Amino acid sequence: MHVIDSHTGGMPTRVILEGGPDLGSGSLAERxxxxxxxxxxxxxxxxxxxxxxxxxxxxxxxxxxxxxxKAGVIYFDADAVLGMCGHGTIGLGVTLAHxxxxxxxxxxxxxPVGEVKIDLLDANTVQVTNIESRRVHHSVTxxxxxxxxxxxxxxxxxxxxxxxxxxxxxxxPENIRPLTDMAIAIREACxxxxxxxxxxxxxxxxxxxxTSPNAGIHSRNFVLCPDDDYDRSPCGTGSSARLACLAAxxxxxxxxxxxxxxxxxxxxxxxxxxxxxxxxxxxxxGQAHVMAEGKLFFAxxxxxxxxxxR
Ligand code: PYC
Numbered sequence: 001m002h003v004i005d006s007h008t009g010g011m012p013t014r015v016i017l018e019g020g021p022d023l024g025s026g027s028l029a030e031r032x033x034x035x036x037x038x039x040x041x042x043x044x045x046x047x048x049x050x051x052x053x054x055x056x057x058x059x060x061x062x063x064x065x066x067x068x069x070k071a072g073v074i075y076f077d078a079d080a081v082l083g084m085c086g087h088g089t090i091g092l093g094v095t096l097a098h099x100x101x102x103x104x105x106x107x108x109x110x111x112p113v114g115e116v117k118i119d120l121l122d123a124n125t126v127q128v129t130n131i132e133s134r135r136v137h138h139s140v141t142x143x144x145x146x147x148x149x150x151x152x153x154x155x156x157x158x159x160x161x162x163x164x165x166x167x168x169x170x171x172x173p174e175n176i177r178p179l180t181d182m183a184i185a186i187r188e189a190c191x192x193x194x195x196x197x198x199x200x201x202x203x204x205x206x207x208x209x210x211t212s213p214n215a216g217i218h219s220r221n222f223v224l225c226p227d228d229d230y231d232r233s234p235c236g237t238g239s240s241a242r243l244a245c246l247a248a249x250x251x252x253x254x255x256x257x258x259x260x261x262x263x264x265x266x267x268x269x270x271x272x273x274x275x276x277x278x279x280x281x282x283x284x285x286g287q288a289h290v291m292a293e294g295k296l297f298f299a300x301x302x303x304x305x306x307x308x309x310r
Contacts (some may be wrong), residue, residue, distance in 0.1 A: 001046070001296040004098070005093040005242075008288040009266025010232035011057040013091030014046060017099075020060045031062060032074045032112035036081040041306050047078040047227075048307025051296060055229040057088045064110040070102060072110040078310075080204060082111040082227035086128055086236005086268075087282055093118045093126035094288040102186070107188075113158050127285040133157040133240040134279030135248040138200055139261045142189040150186050150289025154195060157240030157282065160203045162190050167208035171220045171263055175266075176230060179208060179263075183224035207238050217267065218258035233261040233286065240282035247280045 019115050020041045023031035047056045057077050064072035075085035098103040117129040129250030137154040152164040169175050183206035190203040212220040223231035223238045248253035250307045257271045272280040297306050
């Protein structure tokens with residue numbers, strides 16, 4: 001399996017160029033469902049240790065349906081197939097540029113939740129225009145056994161987010177463990193209490209929003225991903241969901257730009273335009289760096305051929 005690894009603001013992406021499973025034909029949503037239901041061992045083994053690393057997201061390149069798109073891509077982490085991935089799309093853009101497959105300028109990418117646009121600004125910088133994002137519940141309370149009631153917004157940015165603001169725990173690297181534990185409890189409470197999307201979609205990510213001590217930064221976040229690890233980047237789909245909440249509360253105007261920081265201090269520039277379906281169309285700009293290119297082997301006599309199960 002031929003892969004290229006990059007990181008976007010510290011968050012790793014492994015682009016699978018060839019050697020992935022045959023997902024057949026159909027829409028990307030149908031092929032993503034096949035990946036989730038029929039190839040769980042494949043996607044876990046690509047990302048789990050010792051072959052992968054904590055937090056890593058995979059980006060499986062597939063043939064796009066639309067001839068307008070440069071590539072089709074299905075993102076996944078070690079525990080779930082994702083609808084979209086912002087940091088992964090920035091990583092993919094920089095990887096395609098590294099391979100000489102795209103040049104500075106605009107390109108379309110197909111994902112299971114729709115087409116997104118990337119603007120390659122230079123070899124490391126990509127602006128992503130994401131799918132239309134929206135807030136679906138404002139100020140909803142879930143009951144957690146460990147932390148009591150927690151109130152937040154549910155919003156969609158290509159994945160489903162429960163967003164808590166202000167964060168009950170300061171967003172600082174030394175608090176990653178308690179933030180993770182509380183976010184897991186909130187996600188479980190959302191699922192158990194059926195707080196999610198309009199059509200029963202489960203919350204798969206939890207965000208805590210806080211402030212940054214750094215000048216010029218609008219906010220800092222902590223994002224829990226489905227694999228129970230945290231996003232080292234400010235999370236592209238999470239930032240999209242957050243922009244939808246800021247827009248719905250009239251706390252940010254269309255075209256106004258803010259800088260959002262991750263818990264490790266990497267940042268995205270964020271803005272939005274009004275969408276056609278009542279939501280917003282987010283734009284996020286960030287940087288990625290290619291780290292490695294390699295071949296993955298899955299030897300039958302390797303006791304950890306499919307990764308270390310968690
Ligand atoms: O950047 O959208 C994102 C993302 C989703 C999961 C991890 N990163």
